[in-house]
Amino acid sequence: MALARTWSIALLGIEGRVVEIEADIGAGMPGTKLVGLPDAGLREAKDRVRAAVRNSGEKWPDTNVTLGLSPANLPKVGSGYDVGIAVAVLAAAGSVPATRLVGTILLGELALDGRVRPVRGVLPALLAARAAGYRRAVVPAESLREGALVDGLEVGGAGRLAEIVGWLRDERPLTSPEPPAPVVPDEPPDLRDVLGQPEARWALEVAAAGGHHLLMVGPPGVGKTMLARRLPGLLPRLSRAEALEVTAIHSIEGALSPERPLVTVAPFVAPHHTASVAALVGGGTGLAGPGAISRAHRGVLFLDEACEFGPERLEALRTALEEGEIRLARSRGVVRYPARFQLVLASNPCSCAPPRETDCACSPAERRRYLGRLSGPLLDRVDLRVRMRPITAMSTHTGEEPEPTEAVRARVLSARDRAAHRWAAHGWRTNAEVPGPALRREFSLPRDVTALLDRSLDRGAVTARGADRCLRIAWTLADLAEADRPDADHVASALEFRDRRAA
The missing domain is CATH 3.40.50.300 (P-loop containing nucleotide triphosphate hydrolases)
Structure with missing residues (x-):
């Protein structure tokens, strides 16, 4: 009986959670079982991964394989766990050493012929990995530039599963990100x-x-x-x-x-x-x-x-x-x-x-x-x-x-x-x-400045929320005029912008 672990990331919105992938190879009839709340796309991973391992020149265990994704109550969506599952099975079978797996996040979808396909959400996943204390990540080669945006994390790219296997065996390095080229933003319309x-x-x-x-x-x-x-x-x-x-x-x-x-x-x-x-x-x-x-x-x-x-x-x-x-x-x-x-x-x-x-x-x-x-x-x-x-x-x-x-x-x-x-x-x-209470208390304006706004509130021409927004506009008008504080003219101009007749 053999057990190995790898790590990947599950995304909930733009927030990432570390997922531990366990592979257990034990006695019994040949078969692969995947547990840990996978979605339909992830349940198909065992078939994709098995074909990718075989077409990469490696041997898939001919005994019972149990794959567990933890935390078990966390929804797992998508195909980004394929590389982690494949490497966990190979490490459990003794085909690759597990020395480089500790502290490493694995991301990527596997094609049947062993190619590593890009997945969505590489950047937020690696940001979550860095926040969780991980120091290294392996991503699809096409996502290498995106992964390299995360500072403080060693990111390597791979185009095929065989490249990751060679890296784990210390036979070859992963692809390193190229130095970022100067970004010249597109000129907006004038x-x-x-x-x-x-x-x-x-x-x-x-x-x-x-x-x-x-x-x-x-x-x-x-x-x-x-x-x-x-x-x-x-x-x-x-x-x-x-x-x-x-x-x-x-x-x-x-x-x-x-x-x-x-x-x-x-x-x-x-x-x-x-x-x-x-x-x-x-x-x-x-x-x-x-x-x-x-x-x-x-x-x-x-x-x-x-x-x-x-x-x-x-x-x-x-x-x-x-x-x-x-x-x-x-x-x-x-x-x-x-x-x-x-x-x-x-x-x-x-x-x-x-x-x-x-x-x-x-x-x-x-x-x-x-x-x-x-x-x-x-x-x-x-x-x-x-x-x-x-x-x-x-x-x-x-x-x-x-x-x-x-x-x-x-x-x-x-x-x-x-x-x-x-x-x-x-x-x-x-x-x-700026919240309305802060505008009315800490940054309140003199009564003679807000007199017109107070009369509009009294007549029902503006709501309390509308009055807060008038104050925000007045501060903006003062900033454009390079004034320290809004005056009565700025408040009056802000009220004109709120005029319902404009709509």
């Missing part, structure tokens, strides 16, 4: 392409400076989508920690580029209005996968034709907008995905949406009903609302060159630096992240 729309351009700048959500309402063709696509170019580049967090989500999604695995620019995600709730917030059977809101983490989620999404999908965003994460419960457990994004909504003013409002054939009731698809609770979470005007010949031939992204981005970064310095002791980075 704001100078957008003609006119001074109010919307200013709202976009304020949204970028404070991390605020934005609603743009206007007829077709006035530049709503063009403006939204230029918002990521105004945002600061992701820090190393943020880049790894965003890349981990894209790794689970399987959307990483092998040549440029690290995501360094704020993502821009624009789902179609026919997307399901699961596609928007995440879902699936067994363990839920990430949705569009998580792929937009630390970036922009753009919902064009927002009124066409339907109330069920739009209302599903409300919790994520407040908490910055989404929790999804499915049959095999609850997973959490980060979802701290900037929401940009774009909508026509009515269903017929003519280029000029004077040509609209909709009745006032129809117009209210159309924009009423954006519920009050959802709009209350949208900081900035702006009504866009049709483009006219005069506004496109003024002789003034539209301001480029570079100039606006410089002001945005300066305002963000002021906010980050102010909130650094509290752990907040943007004005949009």
